[in-house]
Amino acid sequence: MRRNELWHPGTVCSLMMLLPLVIDGMIQLCTAYESKNIRRLWTGVLFGYGLTNLLFLSAAWVYRLGYTAGLNMRNI
DSSP states (O other), X not given: OOOOOOOOOOHHHHHHHHHHHHHHHHHHXXXXXXXXXXXXXXXXXXXXXXXXXXXXXXXXXXXXXXXXXXXXXHTO
């Protein structure tokens, strides 16, 4: 039986998911353009997923850093 694995985007891909909302917001700030609800929905979904993934990636990085530091302290 084959194990199913989920793919999660890395840091760069997650940061790129934040860009559409930032770009759309800057365009609205600097011009008279106002985006429609469907664009706001999709940019918000991308931004939310990217930001949440960055949060989980940073939590995993801090956990690994602390675990390694703890092992190094134990070996002293």
